[in-house]
Amino acid sequence: MTWFEKIIPSRIKTERRTRSVPEGLWMKCTACDAVLYRAELERNLHVCPKCSHHMRIGGRERLEYFLDEESWEELAAEIEPEDPLRFRDSKRYRDRLVQAQKSTEEKDALIVMAGKLKGLEVVAGAFEFRFLGGSMGSVVGERFVRAVDYCLAHRTPLICFSASGGARMQEALYSLLQMAKTSAALSRLAAAGLPYISVLTDPTTGGVSASFAMLGDVNIGEPKALIGFAGPRVIQQTVRETLPEGFQRSEFLLDHGAIDMILDRRDMRDRIAGLLYMFMGKPAPEMVGLKETEV
C-alpha cells in the first residue's frame, strides 16, 4: 500500500476495489462487458445473451452440442503428435505439446467424431483453438483425412468447424504439406458425390483458411469471425496503411463473395441439417418425424 492509499478514507478505498468475480461462476462478455452467469452462457452456446457476441468455444463442446445427444463416437483419437524435427525455439516443441495437452485435455488441435445430425449420419470435426492456436500439424491433417475416409466408407457428409491460426511452424514443411493432404482428401470426397460443409469460426487464418476451410461445398461463417489468409498485423506491416473497417470479418467475406452465409451458432444444427438433407436427397427432417434434440 502506498502512502497515498493509506491516507484515503476507507470508504473510498472500498469503492475503488475492483469487483472481482469468483473464478468460474461468472464471466464477462468479451464484447459488451456484460457480466454473465457461466451456466447460462454455456446453455446459450457461449453466445452473449445481451449482445449476441459469439465467444470462442472449445472443439469438443461444440461437437457435443452440434451432434445429436449421445450419438457420437470419436474417430482417430489414437493419432498423437510427434516431433520429427526436434524443434526448439525459446522452448522445446515437445514441452509445448505436453503443456497444451495438459491445459486442454486434448491430444492435438482437431477433434473428429462420427455421429448423427437430426438423425442423419455425419462426420464432424472441430478445432480446439486453445491447443497451440489451433495450428495444423501432422495430427490435424491425418485426423482430417481419416474423417474423409470414414465419410467415403459410410457415404456420409462431412462438416468441419475451423478455428486456427494456420500451419504449425514447429512441424515446418510437414505442416505445410497438410494443406495439400487435406485438400486432396476433399477432392476424393467431391468425386464420390458427398457434401462437405465448412464452418469458419473466429479465427480462421493462414494454412487452414488456404486449404480445407475455404473448400466447402457451402462455406459458412460465424458472426464477426476473423477469416483471412494473412493476419491483419502482417498486412498492416506490408501495406503500411490502416485497414478498412470490418476488414477480414465474416461480413466482409460475405460481401466479397467468399462465403455463402453467416449463421448464428444457435441456428447451425437446423440450417446445416436442412442443407444436408437436401444434398443427400432426403425428405426434410421434420417430415421423417425425427425427434428434435435441441439443447
Next chain:
Amino acid sequence: MSFLEFEQPIAELEAKIDELKFVSSDAEVNIGEEIARLRAKSRVLTTSIFANLTPWQITQLARHPQRPYTLDYLSTIFTDFQELHGDRMYADDWAIIGGPARLDGRPVMVIGQQKGRDTKERVRRNYGMPKPEGYRKAKRLMELAERFKLPLVTLIDTPGAYPGVGSEERGQSEAIARNLFVMSSLKIPIVSVVIGEGGSGGALAIGVCDRLVMLQYSVYSVITPEGCASILWKSADKKELAAEAMGMTADRLAKLGLVDEVLREPLGGAHRDPQAMADALKTSILKHLDTLTAMTPEALLQARHDRIRGFGVYSGG
C-alpha cells in the same frame, strides 16, 4: 558477379584476379601464371566455404539477385514457349507466368513464379509474390494442360503469396486452396522444381506434384526464417536459428523423405554457371516425365493420392 557477405574472401580474390588482368593488358609482363594460381586458389576457397554452408547462408543463395529465374530456364531448357496471360476474371498477375512450350520436342505446360531483375521489373512482378489472380491464371493453365494432355512442369520461386488488402478481398485463401484441390486430381503428370525460394502456401499452390525436385541451394518452408523468428523468438534477428530449426534446405528435406531429387549446383551456386544448371535440370525433368508418362492416368492419380496421403509424422493408428 555480386557476392554475399559470407563470400567476401572469394570476392577479394576475384577482385585481385580482375586487377591483374587489367595490368597484363597494358604491361608486357607475363602474369598468366599468377592469374592461374589465384584462380585455383579461388576455386579451393569457394569449395571449402560452400562445403559448410549454414541453412541461413543457403537461404541467401536461394534469394541471390543473380540466381536464374523461371524465364531464364524457359529460354535455356525449353523451346517454342508462348506465354498465356490472365485469369479471365480480374487481371493478369506478372508474378506468375505460364504457357505451353516444348521440352526436347515434346509439348508441356510450364508455370512458374517470376521475380524481377531490376527495380522496375521487381515492382511489376511484385517480388515474385502472386495475388489471387495469379493462382487463378495458374489453375486455368493447369486445366488447359489437362484437356490437351500436356504434362505440367512448375518452377517454384516465391517468398510467399502476397499479403495485401486486395489479395484478401479477392480471396487469396480460396485461390490457393482451390489449386491444391485441383492439382491433386489433375490427370496429367506433374513435376515441380523449387529453383529458389519455396515460400509457404504461395509456393505449394503450384507445387502439388508427382515428383518434387529441389536445386541444391533452394529452400522450401512453411514460413520465411524472418517470419518464424519474429513469431517464435519474438525477434527477426534470430532468423539464422529459425532457418536451422525448420530444416528448410534441399538436403535436409531429402533426408526427411520429402523431396525426390536434389540437383547439385555448379560451384558457387546456379548463378555462377546458369547453362550447366539448366542442362542438369533439363535432364532431370525429362527423366521424371519419362517415368510418369509411362503410367496410366489411373495409376498416376492413385500414386499421387498415396504420396500426398503419406505426408506427416505422428504416432498411433
